[in-house]
Amino acid sequence: MLVIFCGIPSIGKTLIARRLAIELEGNDGSTFVVGSDDIRHLIPAHEESFEPEREAFIREITLHLIDFLLKKGKNVISDDTNYYNAMRRDLIEIAKRNKVEYAIVYVHAPIDYALKWNKERGEPIPPEVIQRIHDRFDIPGKKYKWDQPIAYIDTSKIQLEDAVKNIHQKIRDMKSRKKVKVKSSYYNSGKSEEIDRITRSIVGKIMAESGDKSLARRVSFLRKSFVREAVEKNLSPEEVESEFIKRIKSVVNSENL
Known part of the structure:
Protein backbone atom coordinates (compact mmCIF):
# COMPACT_ATOMS: atom_id res chain seq x y z
CA MET A 1 0.00 0.00 0.00
CA GLN A 159 3.37 11.97 21.50
CA LEU A 160 5.26 10.05 18.81
CA GLU A 161 4.13 6.56 19.88
CA ASP A 162 0.50 7.63 20.21
CA ALA A 163 0.61 9.21 16.74
CA VAL A 164 1.99 6.00 15.23
CA LYS A 165 -0.62 3.85 17.00
CA ASN A 166 -3.37 6.19 15.80
CA ILE A 167 -2.29 5.99 12.16
CA HIS A 168 -1.66 2.25 12.25
CA GLN A 169 -5.13 1.63 13.70
CA LYS A 170 -6.73 3.86 11.05
CA ILE A 171 -4.96 1.83 8.34
CA ARG A 172 -6.19 -1.44 9.85
CA ASP A 173 -9.73 -0.06 10.09
CA MET A 174 -9.61 1.07 6.47
CA LYS A 175 -8.46 -2.36 5.28
CA SER A 176 -11.16 -4.11 7.34
CA ARG A 177 -13.90 -1.93 5.85
CA LYS A 178 -12.68 -2.63 2.32
CA LYS A 179 -12.58 -6.38 2.95
CA VAL A 180 -16.17 -6.31 4.19
CA LYS A 181 -17.22 -4.22 1.20
CA VAL A 182 -15.53 -6.57 -1.29
CA LYS A 183 -17.05 -9.62 0.41
CA SER A 184 -20.49 -8.02 0.31
CA SER A 185 -20.01 -7.10 -3.35
CA TYR A 186 -19.08 -10.65 -4.31
CA TYR A 187 -22.01 -12.04 -2.29
CA ASN A 188 -24.55 -9.69 -3.86
CA SER A 189 -23.16 -10.40 -7.32
CA GLY A 190 -23.63 -14.17 -6.88
CA LYS A 191 -27.04 -13.73 -5.28
CA SER A 192 -28.18 -11.44 -8.09
CA GLU A 193 -27.11 -13.98 -10.74
CA GLU A 194 -29.13 -16.72 -9.05
CA ILE A 195 -32.25 -14.56 -8.73
CA ASP A 196 -31.80 -13.40 -12.31
CA ARG A 197 -31.68 -17.03 -13.49
CA ILE A 198 -34.82 -18.06 -11.55
CA THR A 199 -36.91 -15.11 -12.69
CA ARG A 200 -35.79 -15.39 -16.33
CA SER A 201 -36.86 -19.03 -16.30
CA ILE A 202 -40.31 -18.07 -15.03
CA VAL A 203 -40.69 -15.31 -17.62
CA GLY A 204 -39.62 -17.75 -20.36
CA LYS A 205 -42.34 -20.23 -19.36
CA ILE A 206 -44.98 -17.50 -19.36
CA MET A 207 -43.98 -16.34 -22.83
CA ALA A 208 -44.05 -19.90 -24.15
CA GLU A 209 -47.50 -20.58 -22.64
CA SER A 210 -49.30 -17.31 -23.32
CA GLY A 211 -47.73 -15.97 -26.50
CA ASP A 212 -48.90 -12.54 -25.34
CA LYS A 213 -46.07 -10.14 -26.22
CA SER A 214 -47.68 -7.23 -24.39
CA LEU A 215 -47.87 -9.26 -21.18
CA ALA A 216 -44.31 -10.50 -21.68
CA ARG A 217 -43.03 -6.91 -21.86
CA ARG A 218 -44.86 -6.01 -18.63
CA VAL A 219 -43.54 -9.07 -16.83
CA SER A 220 -40.02 -8.41 -18.11
CA PHE A 221 -40.13 -4.86 -16.72
CA LEU A 222 -41.48 -6.19 -13.42
CA ARG A 223 -38.67 -8.76 -13.28
CA LYS A 224 -35.89 -6.16 -13.37
CA SER A 225 -37.19 -4.23 -10.38
CA PHE A 226 -38.00 -7.48 -8.54
CA VAL A 227 -34.41 -8.77 -8.88
CA ARG A 228 -33.05 -5.65 -7.13
CA GLU A 229 -35.66 -5.93 -4.39
CA ALA A 230 -35.01 -9.65 -3.85
CA VAL A 231 -31.26 -9.07 -3.50
CA GLU A 232 -31.82 -6.30 -0.94
CA LYS A 233 -34.24 -8.47 1.06
CA ASN A 234 -31.92 -11.51 0.77
CA LEU A 235 -34.77 -13.79 -0.35
CA SER A 236 -34.11 -17.51 -0.64
CA PRO A 237 -34.56 -19.24 -4.05
CA GLU A 238 -37.91 -20.66 -2.89
CA GLU A 239 -39.09 -17.24 -1.74
CA VAL A 240 -37.94 -15.68 -5.01
CA GLU A 241 -39.96 -18.17 -7.05
CA SER A 242 -43.16 -17.98 -5.00
CA GLU A 243 -43.07 -14.17 -4.61
CA PHE A 244 -42.30 -13.52 -8.28
CA ILE A 245 -45.10 -15.83 -9.45
CA LYS A 246 -47.43 -14.03 -7.05
CA ARG A 247 -46.43 -10.66 -8.57
CA ILE A 248 -47.01 -12.00 -12.08
CA LYS A 249 -50.48 -13.26 -11.15
CA SER A 250 -51.26 -9.80 -9.83
CA VAL A 251 -50.29 -8.31 -13.22
CA VAL A 252 -52.34 -10.93 -15.10
CA ASN A 253 -55.38 -10.31 -12.92
CA SER A 254 -55.15 -6.54 -13.47
CA GLU A 255 -54.98 -7.20 -17.23
CA ASN A 256 -58.22 -9.19 -17.05
CA LEU A 257 -60.17 -6.55 -15.13
Whole structure:
Protein backbone atom coordinates (compact mmCIF):
# COMPACT_ATOMS: atom_id res chain seq x y z
CA MET A 1 0.00 0.00 0.00
CA LEU A 2 0.97 3.66 -0.30
CA VAL A 3 0.73 5.96 2.72
CA ILE A 4 0.87 9.61 1.69
CA PHE A 5 2.10 11.95 4.40
CA CYS A 6 1.51 15.67 4.00
CA GLY A 7 2.25 18.68 6.17
CA ILE A 8 4.55 21.67 6.47
CA PRO A 9 8.26 21.08 7.09
CA SER A 10 9.77 20.62 10.54
CA ILE A 11 6.78 19.21 12.44
CA GLY A 12 7.98 15.63 12.86
CA LYS A 13 6.64 13.86 9.77
CA THR A 14 9.85 11.90 9.22
CA LEU A 15 9.99 10.62 12.80
CA ILE A 16 6.41 9.39 12.57
CA ALA A 17 6.91 7.94 9.06
CA ARG A 18 9.96 5.93 10.07
CA ARG A 19 8.34 4.63 13.25
CA LEU A 20 5.17 3.72 11.32
CA ALA A 21 7.30 1.86 8.74
CA ILE A 22 8.60 -0.39 11.51
CA GLU A 23 5.04 -1.15 12.62
CA LEU A 24 3.91 -1.92 9.08
CA GLU A 25 7.00 -4.03 8.45
CA GLY A 26 6.07 -6.33 11.30
CA ASN A 27 2.44 -6.71 10.26
CA ASP A 28 2.07 -5.88 6.58
CA GLY A 29 5.40 -6.64 4.90
CA SER A 30 8.44 -4.71 3.69
CA THR A 31 7.90 -0.97 4.04
CA PHE A 32 10.04 1.80 2.56
CA VAL A 33 10.03 5.47 3.55
CA VAL A 34 10.69 7.62 0.48
CA GLY A 35 11.00 11.39 0.38
CA SER A 36 12.59 14.05 -1.77
CA ASP A 37 15.14 14.72 0.99
CA ASP A 38 16.49 11.21 0.42
CA ILE A 39 17.13 12.12 -3.22
CA ARG A 40 18.72 15.45 -2.29
CA HIS A 41 21.22 13.59 -0.09
CA LEU A 42 22.42 11.85 -3.25
CA ILE A 43 23.47 15.26 -4.61
CA PRO A 44 25.92 16.71 -2.03
CA ALA A 45 26.34 19.93 -3.99
CA HIS A 46 22.59 20.47 -3.89
CA GLU A 47 22.62 20.14 -0.09
CA GLU A 48 25.31 22.82 0.13
CA SER A 49 23.57 25.20 -2.26
CA PHE A 50 19.79 24.91 -2.81
CA GLU A 51 18.88 25.24 -6.47
CA PRO A 52 15.13 25.53 -7.17
CA GLU A 53 15.54 24.52 -10.82
CA ARG A 54 16.55 21.02 -9.71
CA GLU A 55 13.41 20.47 -7.66
CA ALA A 56 11.24 19.27 -10.55
CA PHE A 57 13.84 16.61 -11.41
CA ILE A 58 14.12 15.53 -7.76
CA ARG A 59 10.34 15.22 -7.57
CA GLU A 60 10.36 13.11 -10.76
CA ILE A 61 12.98 10.74 -9.35
CA THR A 62 11.04 10.46 -6.08
CA LEU A 63 7.85 9.48 -7.90
CA HIS A 64 9.72 6.96 -10.07
CA LEU A 65 11.21 5.34 -6.97
CA ILE A 66 7.79 5.07 -5.30
CA ASP A 67 6.34 3.58 -8.47
CA PHE A 68 9.22 1.07 -8.70
CA LEU A 69 8.80 -0.10 -5.10
CA LEU A 70 5.03 -0.51 -5.42
CA LYS A 71 5.56 -2.57 -8.58
CA LYS A 72 7.82 -4.84 -6.50
CA GLY A 73 4.99 -5.39 -4.01
CA LYS A 74 6.46 -3.21 -1.26
CA ASN A 75 4.66 -0.84 1.07
CA VAL A 76 5.72 2.78 0.68
CA ILE A 77 5.36 5.83 2.90
CA SER A 78 5.72 9.10 1.00
CA ASP A 79 7.56 11.33 3.47
CA ASP A 80 7.17 14.74 1.86
CA THR A 81 5.25 17.95 2.39
CA ASN A 82 2.94 17.06 -0.53
CA TYR A 83 1.37 20.45 0.10
CA TYR A 84 -0.58 20.81 -3.15
CA ASN A 85 -3.66 18.77 -4.10
CA ALA A 86 -1.93 18.00 -7.40
CA MET A 87 1.06 16.46 -5.60
CA ARG A 88 -1.18 14.10 -3.67
CA ARG A 89 -3.16 13.31 -6.81
CA ASP A 90 0.04 12.28 -8.62
CA LEU A 91 0.79 9.82 -5.82
CA ILE A 92 -2.77 8.47 -5.80
CA GLU A 93 -2.54 7.86 -9.56
CA ILE A 94 0.65 5.85 -9.01
CA ALA A 95 -1.14 3.76 -6.37
CA LYS A 96 -4.09 3.17 -8.72
CA ARG A 97 -1.83 2.15 -11.60
CA ASN A 98 -0.22 -0.42 -9.34
CA LYS A 99 -3.62 -1.51 -7.99
CA VAL A 100 -2.71 -0.93 -4.37
CA GLU A 101 -4.53 0.79 -1.53
CA TYR A 102 -3.57 4.31 -0.53
CA ALA A 103 -4.12 6.43 2.55
CA ILE A 104 -3.48 10.11 3.22
CA VAL A 105 -2.16 11.18 6.63
CA TYR A 106 -2.28 14.89 7.47
CA VAL A 107 0.45 15.80 9.96
CA HIS A 108 0.03 19.36 11.15
CA ALA A 109 1.04 21.84 13.84
CA PRO A 110 1.00 25.63 14.31
CA ILE A 111 3.54 27.51 12.20
CA ASP A 112 5.23 28.85 15.35
CA TYR A 113 5.78 25.28 16.56
CA ALA A 114 7.45 24.34 13.27
CA LEU A 115 9.68 27.43 13.25
CA LYS A 116 10.71 26.84 16.88
CA TRP A 117 11.59 23.18 16.26
CA ASN A 118 13.49 24.09 13.11
CA LYS A 119 15.48 26.72 15.04
CA GLU A 120 16.33 24.23 17.80
CA ARG A 121 17.77 21.94 15.12
CA GLY A 122 20.00 24.70 13.77
CA GLU A 123 17.56 25.76 11.03
CA PRO A 124 18.30 23.05 8.44
CA ILE A 125 15.34 24.47 6.51
CA PRO A 126 15.25 28.21 5.75
CA PRO A 127 12.40 29.70 7.85
CA GLU A 128 11.03 31.50 4.78
CA VAL A 129 10.59 28.11 3.05
CA ILE A 130 8.49 26.81 5.96
CA GLN A 131 6.42 30.00 5.94
CA ARG A 132 5.93 29.87 2.16
CA ILE A 133 4.74 26.25 2.20
CA HIS A 134 2.44 27.03 5.13
CA ASP A 135 0.87 29.92 3.22
CA ARG A 136 0.36 27.86 0.07
CA PHE A 137 -0.73 24.62 1.73
CA ASP A 138 -3.86 22.91 0.32
CA ILE A 139 -5.49 21.33 3.36
CA PRO A 140 -6.34 17.71 2.40
CA GLY A 141 -10.02 16.88 2.14
CA LYS A 142 -11.12 20.52 2.15
CA LYS A 143 -11.82 20.63 -1.59
CA TYR A 144 -11.96 17.04 -2.89
CA LYS A 145 -13.46 13.86 -1.46
CA TRP A 146 -10.63 11.73 -2.90
CA ASP A 147 -8.20 13.86 -0.90
CA GLN A 148 -9.73 13.00 2.49
CA PRO A 149 -7.13 11.89 5.09
CA ILE A 150 -7.64 8.79 7.22
CA ALA A 151 -5.83 10.48 10.12
CA TYR A 152 -5.18 14.02 11.40
CA ILE A 153 -2.08 14.23 13.59
CA ASP A 154 -1.30 17.42 15.52
CA THR A 155 2.31 16.92 16.60
CA SER A 156 2.11 19.82 19.05
CA LYS A 157 -0.45 17.84 21.06
CA ILE A 158 0.38 14.15 20.62
CA GLN A 159 3.37 11.97 21.50
CA LEU A 160 5.26 10.05 18.81
CA GLU A 161 4.13 6.56 19.88
CA ASP A 162 0.50 7.63 20.21
CA ALA A 163 0.61 9.21 16.74
CA VAL A 164 1.99 6.00 15.23
CA LYS A 165 -0.62 3.85 17.00
CA ASN A 166 -3.37 6.19 15.80
CA ILE A 167 -2.29 5.99 12.16
CA HIS A 168 -1.66 2.25 12.25
CA GLN A 169 -5.13 1.63 13.70
CA LYS A 170 -6.73 3.86 11.05
CA ILE A 171 -4.96 1.83 8.34
CA ARG A 172 -6.19 -1.44 9.85
CA ASP A 173 -9.73 -0.06 10.09
CA MET A 174 -9.61 1.07 6.47
CA LYS A 175 -8.46 -2.36 5.28
CA SER A 176 -11.16 -4.11 7.34
CA ARG A 177 -13.90 -1.93 5.85
CA LYS A 178 -12.68 -2.63 2.32
CA LYS A 179 -12.58 -6.38 2.95
CA VAL A 180 -16.17 -6.31 4.19
CA LYS A 181 -17.22 -4.22 1.20
CA VAL A 182 -15.53 -6.57 -1.29
CA LYS A 183 -17.05 -9.62 0.41
CA SER A 184 -20.49 -8.02 0.31
CA SER A 185 -20.01 -7.10 -3.35
CA TYR A 186 -19.08 -10.65 -4.31
CA TYR A 187 -22.01 -12.04 -2.29
CA ASN A 188 -24.55 -9.69 -3.86
CA SER A 189 -23.16 -10.40 -7.32
CA GLY A 190 -23.63 -14.17 -6.88
CA LYS A 191 -27.04 -13.73 -5.28
CA SER A 192 -28.18 -11.44 -8.09
CA GLU A 193 -27.11 -13.98 -10.74
CA GLU A 194 -29.13 -16.72 -9.05
CA ILE A 195 -32.25 -14.56 -8.73
CA ASP A 196 -31.80 -13.40 -12.31
CA ARG A 197 -31.68 -17.03 -13.49
CA ILE A 198 -34.82 -18.06 -11.55
CA THR A 199 -36.91 -15.11 -12.69
CA ARG A 200 -35.79 -15.39 -16.33
CA SER A 201 -36.86 -19.03 -16.30
CA ILE A 202 -40.31 -18.07 -15.03
CA VAL A 203 -40.69 -15.31 -17.62
CA GLY A 204 -39.62 -17.75 -20.36
CA LYS A 205 -42.34 -20.23 -19.36
CA ILE A 206 -44.98 -17.50 -19.36
CA MET A 207 -43.98 -16.34 -22.83
CA ALA A 208 -44.05 -19.90 -24.15
CA GLU A 209 -47.50 -20.58 -22.64
CA SER A 210 -49.30 -17.31 -23.32
CA GLY A 211 -47.73 -15.97 -26.50
CA ASP A 212 -48.90 -12.54 -25.34
CA LYS A 213 -46.07 -10.14 -26.22
CA SER A 214 -47.68 -7.23 -24.39
CA LEU A 215 -47.87 -9.26 -21.18
CA ALA A 216 -44.31 -10.50 -21.68
CA ARG A 217 -43.03 -6.91 -21.86
CA ARG A 218 -44.86 -6.01 -18.63
CA VAL A 219 -43.54 -9.07 -16.83
CA SER A 220 -40.02 -8.41 -18.11
CA PHE A 221 -40.13 -4.86 -16.72
CA LEU A 222 -41.48 -6.19 -13.42
CA ARG A 223 -38.67 -8.76 -13.28
CA LYS A 224 -35.89 -6.16 -13.37
CA SER A 225 -37.19 -4.23 -10.38
CA PHE A 226 -38.00 -7.48 -8.54
CA VAL A 227 -34.41 -8.77 -8.88
CA ARG A 228 -33.05 -5.65 -7.13
CA GLU A 229 -35.66 -5.93 -4.39
CA ALA A 230 -35.01 -9.65 -3.85
CA VAL A 231 -31.26 -9.07 -3.50
CA GLU A 232 -31.82 -6.30 -0.94
CA LYS A 233 -34.24 -8.47 1.06
CA ASN A 234 -31.92 -11.51 0.77
CA LEU A 235 -34.77 -13.79 -0.35
CA SER A 236 -34.11 -17.51 -0.64
CA PRO A 237 -34.56 -19.24 -4.05
CA GLU A 238 -37.91 -20.66 -2.89
CA GLU A 239 -39.09 -17.24 -1.74
CA VAL A 240 -37.94 -15.68 -5.01
CA GLU A 241 -39.96 -18.17 -7.05
CA SER A 242 -43.16 -17.98 -5.00
CA GLU A 243 -43.07 -14.17 -4.61
CA PHE A 244 -42.30 -13.52 -8.28
CA ILE A 245 -45.10 -15.83 -9.45
CA LYS A 246 -47.43 -14.03 -7.05
CA ARG A 247 -46.43 -10.66 -8.57
CA ILE A 248 -47.01 -12.00 -12.08
CA LYS A 249 -50.48 -13.26 -11.15
CA SER A 250 -51.26 -9.80 -9.83
CA VAL A 251 -50.29 -8.31 -13.22
CA VAL A 252 -52.34 -10.93 -15.10
CA ASN A 253 -55.38 -10.31 -12.92
CA SER A 254 -55.15 -6.54 -13.47
CA GLU A 255 -54.98 -7.20 -17.23
CA ASN A 256 -58.22 -9.19 -17.05
CA LEU A 257 -60.17 -6.55 -15.13
